[in-house]
Amino acid sequence: MTQPTRRQIIREETTQEILDTARAQMAERGAAALSLRAIAREMGMTAPAIYRYFTDRDALVTALIGQAYESLRQALEEAHQQNLQEGARKQLLAVGMAYREWGVSHPAEYALIFGTPIPNYHAPEETTVPLARSALGVLINVIQEGLQSGELRPLEEYAALSPGLREEQGDIDPQVHLALALWGHVHGLTSLELYNHLQSLVEDPAELFRLELLSKVEFLFSKDSKQ
Structure with missing residues (x-):
């Protein structure tokens, strides 16, 4: 070399x-x-x-976005790897908590990739879309492995949504549906905390996040699947 x-x-x-x-x-x-x-x-x-x-400035912003997504992906993957011996539910909880912890400890980077768009900046999709997918891919992989092993099974009420969604949006894999549903929940709570919308309402945002994440996982996945 x-x-x-x-x-x-x-x-x-x-x-x-x-x-x-x-x-x-x-x-x-x-x-x-x-x-x-x-x-x-x-x-x-x-x-x-x-x-x-x-x-130019846009090239700098794109590089910063790339590093932010990679930092997020690494944080989620580390949480996943540290819980490989645990069940899929605990892995989902660990990855979800890692998402919040990354956002809280990297507020500027979180705002860069998820906040208000920068005026006159247009992110090159060929660069930024694969980076975003790689970060969400950690969550998708955990769900996919759990579905394949039978450890995770979507609730019938949620699984019933798939045919309609597929008819409208094409053939979307179940793990992508479930990952987006879970990500939307954790992202919303993280954003509320980072942008100070919980400040006057909740004493312990981390505990609220943990309880809501647990509730969402239990909502999405049936309890009678293999443990």
């Missing part, structure tokens, strides 16, 4: 420093205020020099 040259190492380190500085700027002022010139000034670089790393 060819060792990277000193020039390549310096370029990679500088690229990462730019991204780290951008994240700090984003956390302080919001993604819409990102500025390559401001980042260059903070790093002691000239404006023309930083454009050798990112051609």
Whole structure:
């Protein structure tokens, strides 16, 4: 394997420093205020020099989105791997809790990929869609494995929705239906917490999240499946 040259190492380190500085700027002022010139000034670089790393603000934003999705995917996958010896329900609970914990500990990145769109920025779907799918894919895989083993079985009331949905939207796999239903629930609660809509209503958002997640898992999956 060819060792990277000193020039390549310096370029990679500088690229990462730019991204780290951008994240700090984003956390302080919001993604819409990102500025390559401001980042260059903070790093002691000239404006023309930083454009050798990112051609424009949109390229920088896309790179930040990529790292955010990968960070989320890693957090979910780690929760999954740490609970491989547990049942599918406990794996779902662990992955769901990891989603909230990632959002709470990465509020700027969460807002970047799930919050208000940045004015005049259009995410390149060929780059961002696969990244989003890879993160949700962790949840889909847990459900798929549980369905295949018989450990998870959708409630009849929910399974009955599939024919109508398939007629309207095409052939969508059951695990995708179930993953979207569960993701919508955990995402909604996480967003309510991060955007301070629970502040005056709930003393312990983490406990509310845990109880609601448990309730949703029990709603989606029949209790008489194999344990």
